[in-house]
Amino acid sequence: MNRLASKKAIVTGGASGIGRSICKIFASEGASVVVADIDEAGSEETVREIKNSGGVSYAITTDVSSEISVQNSISEAASLIDGIDIVVNDAATFIFGEIEDISDADWEKVFKVNVIGASNVVKHALPYLKTSPSPSIVNMASIGGFVAGRAFIPYNASKGALLQLTRCLAMDLSVFNIRVNSVCPGSIYTAATEKHIAFERADRDDFLKNAAESNFLKRVGKPEEVAYAALFLASDEASFITGEHLVVDGGASV
Ligand SMILES: NC(=O)c1ccc[n+]([C@@H]2O[C@H](COP(=O)([O-])OP(=O)(O)OC[C@H]3O[C@@H](n4cnc5c(N)ncnc54)[C@H](O)[C@@H]3O)[C@@H](O)[C@H]2O)c1
Incomplete structure (x- = not known):
């Protein structure tokens, strides 16, 4: 039960669903976990559940679509848990639709949260990751990033971009020994x-x-079935895996 012993993790989107499950499982495996989410009450609930089980966790209200909010949250997180070894980009906004229904504002919102948000979290966590003995980034993508879904255009396009962001970051950050991978859930x-x-x-x-x-x-699927995939990729068990995506979909995309 110590697969993340003494690791320090920040998880965006940790106030709910898959992100909450990741926070709880990471904490149960020994990590100190900062829950960074726009939903303050949900984040506090995740922290409460972790503390009730004897774990270490803090909530920081964060809007990942705002670079200044991300910058402030990362800095506060690093001082609360004394560094950052693991970043999980789980926060997402869900904008569905067919091409005629989508506005510029929809495109901007979905990319600002799901892609640029993830990129900014990595950018501002980088100084801490560079000093970590085993740094790792996990991006929560989706099978929608590589298979089509009806009326899913802006969301699926953002997840495709997140998969490519993962590969490019894996290449660029390899010089710092930072591993970068994605998890691709199906229907959870x-x-x-x-x-x-x-x-x-x-x-x-x-x-x-x-x-x-x-x-x-x-x-x-259940949120914890995705969280265990994120746990594996974030842990030292995945020490030679980078630029990869792990599909958790019960075979839906096979
Ligand atoms: N549920 C599924 O079937 C499924 C399938 C594939 C991928 N995913 C991915 O899994 C991740 C988690 O989704 P979920 O199903 O648990 O949904 P969810 O709605 O339960 O969780 C999303 C979280 O992101 C947070 N969030 C939204 N906008 C934010 C912002 N601007 N700043 C900070 N936090 C913000 C929300 O408050 C929420 O806590 C997402 O990346 C999603 O795309 C989910």
Whole structure:
């Protein structure tokens, strides 16, 4: 239970869903975890759950689409947990739609959070990662980054960009021994699933049944099933893996 012993991690999007699960599993494996999310109440709840289990965690309200917010949060995080070894870029905004429905504002928002946000987190965490003995970055992409989905255009395009950001960072940051990888979930039940059901105006049971039918294992995934993939990539067990993406989708994209 000490796969991240004495590591210091910052997790964006840690107030909910997959990000919360990552925070809890990282803390249970010995990491000190900063939850950086725009949702203050959700972040505090993640911290409370970690502390109740004996872990070390802090919440810092952060809007990843604002570079100044990211810069301030990283600096505060590093002083709270005495450095940064692991960055997880999990925060995302979910903007779906077909091409005629998408505005410039939609494109700007989705790229500012899902791509530029992740890039700025890495940029400002870099001075700390450079001094870490085993630094690692994990970006939460999606199978939507490489397979098409109906009416998913801005979100899927942003996840494709995040996958390429991962590969380029893996190359550029290799000189500092910083590993950079992605996790690509398929259909995982979280608050984002409910947003998607509302967007589609779908019947909830039918939507979840169809999501389950779309993969070999015939069920929707759980946040912790993604969090364990992030744990592996963030840990020293993945010490020779960089620029890679790990798919967690029950076989949906095979
Ligand atoms: N749930 C799925 O089926 C699924 C599938 C593929 C990929 N993903 C990815 O997994 C990650 C987590 O998604 P989730 O399903 O847990 O959704 P979620 O809505 O539960 O979590 C997203 C989190 O991001 C935070 N966030 C949004 N905008 C932010 C901002 N500007 N600054 C800081 N935080 C912000 C939210 O407050 C929330 O806590 C996302 O990157 C998502 O794209 C999810």
